[in-house]
Amino acid sequence: MLQVMQNYKGGDLRVEEVPSPVLQPGGVLVKNHNSLISAGTEKSIINLAQSSIVSKAKQRPDLVKQVLEKVKQEGLINTFKKVMGKLDSPMSVGYSCAGEVVAVASDVKDLKVGDRVACAGAGYANHAEMIYAPRNLTAKIPEGVSYEEASFSTVASIALQGIRQAEPKLGENVAVIGLGLIGLLTAEMLKANGCNVIGIDVSEFAVSNAKKLGHQNSFLRGKENLKSKVNNLTNGQGVDSILITASADSNDPVEFAGEIARDRAKVVAVGMVGLDIPRNLYYEKELDLRLSRSYGPGRYDTDYEEKGYDYPIGYVRWTEQRNMQAFLNLLADQKIDLDKIITHKFKIEKAKEAYDMILENKESYLGVLLEYDTEKSLPAKIQVKENTSRGDKINLAMVGAGNFAKGVLIPNLAKINNINFNTLVTATGASAKNTAKKFDFNYCTTDENEVYKDNEVNTVFITTRHNLHADSVIKGLENNKNVYVEKPLGLYEADLENIIKAWDKSEGKLMVGFNRRFSPFTKELKEFYQNRNTPLVMNYTVNAGYIPGDHWTQDPEIGGGRIKGEVCHFLDLLSYIADSEPVSVYAQPISANTEHIFNDDNLLVSIYFADGSVGNITYTALGDSSYPKERIEAFADSAAAILDNFNSLTTHSNNKSDTSKKFSQQKGFKEELEAFADSIEKGKESPINFKSLIASSLATLKIIESMEQGKPVEVNVDQFINNALDY
Template structure:
């Protein structure tokens, strides 16, 4: 399908081809009729892309701070590569569209295929022939409303949220500063609701556009503006002032203070510099408020992506209701956008549309729409396999496919695999198609799969890497094994014991090699430390992790993704399990900030093992940037050791301490990819490599993480033994319900390793 792409490096606009997105759970797949170009937000994004690196840095100081933090942690070379990769990665634009529903995902019950809908949301409601949008960002279009005007609903919701924030009662006097698209729509809404409203803008063309719609507007530079306003409102000031301008100047904020009456409200809707002068804001005791985008729910992944509703009694006007209200007003005729005189461009001429955003001698258009042919279709579902597929060792070239192509895959995994001889990248798929299209071409994948199901059905892979979002790992991993391919699955292997049980069943039945993305097993420091540990002696391990605070809106906060305990802490559970010969008996876990395992950012775990070993994991998810991330310490009979952020290993063993330093702080990614290639090719490996690649122990680590999540809620220790049949068989434990089922036997020497290889 066609989509509009922005180059962050140059700011150029192109129309590219990417796979159409599928209907994930809770989403609605829409074939667009129209999408609206935001004259403010998108013009600023394109303008930033066209600037030099210095100019980009000035525009985005927060990203500069992130780069500096990365520089401290990973060094100059890796940071440079990261920045270059970001600049080369195309972006989809757009956040307001309307069209027809093609299909819906699981859990969407109020929207059906064939319905006309409007949709909102950056990264979702893009300028593309087909989009997949979370259900809470989609609303039906009423009868009688053309989708051309429904495509304005998102920007209308931005304007409406500004009005809500003003808390203005009927009959209030309201001034709107800035008459771009949001300002124009704000005036239209205020008129529809019967407010005494007027607009002000320094651009005479914007004032004329408002005048042509019968709205009240004045030029900012008018000499008699103060006298006109005084005469209109009888010498009184505005009850509320809405700032819908976009400028680095604080002039709109200062001007708002002069327009407002005593104890009025100033609402900042647009992107302006807020530096209110004390004389007017303190003197009048003005209230300043911000309007956050489309309304309550915006930037909350639980609402937008998870579909979690807000209680209407406390949050009556969510962003979804704001969207619906704009469409209702259009349907009743109280709102009419025809006076905005939008210019309409076919999707193929998107570059010309963005040129029209730039100021020119003839002015610039305030409203621009992209029109779509309405013929794009989703890929047909793949034909079911004619028979069961069984694992066979590749005879020559090793074909590797990937589900997901995000930052981690392209930075840590694909480069290592490219260095291996006889490896070919076959197909790649991703959730929304853009990353698969871009990274697939960049890394030389032969095929950009329309979706994951199409790729898996093709059978064109000896090994499939599951690198997608956490909530899909267990499902995709089991599909890969049942499809007759070897598996590499990034952590976590699953978010629930049911997913782990299904995965264990698929692994046992397939006979195919499998590896989990627990790379710290493969780190040089871990291998050396394990070899130095005395045989048979119980270990005391403490593992401290300063993981750092995640930015608001990070996908880890999506409740569907399991949170940091299941998604991250499993890494460190696996690392201590790699060092301890025994098997876990029970786990106690405490959420330091909250007792919700999905929401906890900081957790403390206490694990006990059947060989009398213990491990304590302290995971700090609220620590500041710049702190060293990981410190692992081991105490045992006659030996103590410390791994400091994988940069060094120090061992105390009776004499002087022996310290080994590791350049680049390797955490095992390169060694793991080499081991994966050997594993899938059925090459002979040494016993240590076999233990590192052990999939059964990876299932153990994932099961313990699930039990740790239970322990956070229960506030007590939880047993680690498997309670389902396939997991019990995979882990060599007694079947549930039989004598000794709660006991966890020690593995015989090398048994789990040999079973995996």
């Protein structure tokens, strides 16, 4: 399918053929008929993307700080590669469209194939021939409303949310500062609400457009005695509320709003303007300054937008979806006329011309629509280059291509001989196409099932979100593929049981991304103790860093939390160093009782191993980022070893010490992938035996059980595997 995309590093804007999206739970697939270019918002994003690296840094100092912290932890070279990879990722453009539903998820009960809907949301309602949209970001189009009109719904909801913040009453005087697209939609809805609208703009074209729509009390800022005119129109009282829908770096809109406001009026900032509030003016009139957040309650709430949890109408009358529906109903009742607002229409193939017109101000514009061919076939898999798969190669498919896959896994895999990149799978077509081209994959798709039914593919790498791992592993094994999955292997014991059953019948190998086992420092440490006569005492300190509660890794349903997603790494490494399976775990979290500090982000774990060794993991998100992230201390046979953040290893024995160092971290990614590829090519056992994978994964889940019960919990991996296989 065709989609408008932009490269954030250089700002290149293009229309490209990409795989069509696949249906996901909680939403619908929609064939677009029209989408609206939100000229102001999209122009500012494009201008930012086209600016220099220095300019980007000046505009986003928060991201610069994150990069500097990353340099401290991972070194300059690794950080540079990750940043460049992030900048080189394509951005989907657009957030307001309308089309026909062509597929409905089983858990969506109030939409059906053939329904006409308006859709919202950056990353969803893109300028593309087909989109996936979550249910709460769609609204049914009433009869009598065209797709062209409905495609305005999201942008109009931004205007409507501003109006709701102003709370205008019938007959009140309301000023709209900024008569661009959102400003005109605001004025139209205020008029429908029975308000007396006063329009203000710095552009003669904008003022002229407002007057053509019937807003005769629209004036040019800076060339007319506006204060006097506003006073005359309001009987000397000033306006009841002001909606600032302009976009300007200056503070003038906020200052002028205060000048024309009546006593105790409301000023609502909808657009991006300076907010250096003139205190005396606002204080003397006791003005109520409010900000309007996008298109309504629910915006930026993943529970609402992505998971489909609606707000009870008795508590939240107007959500973003209800705002969309309200605007559509106004269109159906013919309270708003968009004919004079729509100034341009372009076929999707000519979208570049539309953006050139907007960016270069070649002509005056207002409502700019894109049109789509709804009869076109839209495949979910497309060929990127000539197929280079051969029977004697490791023909690899990558399912998921986030920052870690693009920054670490794929570049290291590309250096291994005899690996052929066959198919790349990601959730969005834009990401799939861009990454497939960059790393020389034969095909790209949004449907992972294309991989499992492809006989050419013999190896699958899974790097998706944690809740998807187990199902993908099982599909791969059931189709006799060699499977590499990033940790965790599964989020629940039932996941592990089903994986055991699939592995038992499969001809494929299974590997989990426990890379720290393969670090040269780890191997050196293990060799140091290879002839030990006593059990090991090991202390593993992890300065994990804070992750907000709304991050997907903290979501119990998606990420599973940090114990399942990260502590498994450290438990597995201790098991490897001891060369022994865990037999019991005991975990104690802190009791912070605050929303900011999560108890299971800060815990002590004791692991007891079959050979008598013991490992203690101190895992905390309360430390400072300047302190190294990981440190292992190991003691046995009157000797000691300290592995410091995979940069250095110091051993102490016979009153002597020896230190080996590396400039950058050596976490074993390269060595791990080489070992897995070698096992496939030479028909050897997987680098980590299956029982060890299950033991580390099971013991990690038992950590949570121990926390819940407040006591040690046994880990019996043999019994667990036998039960899964009904032995």
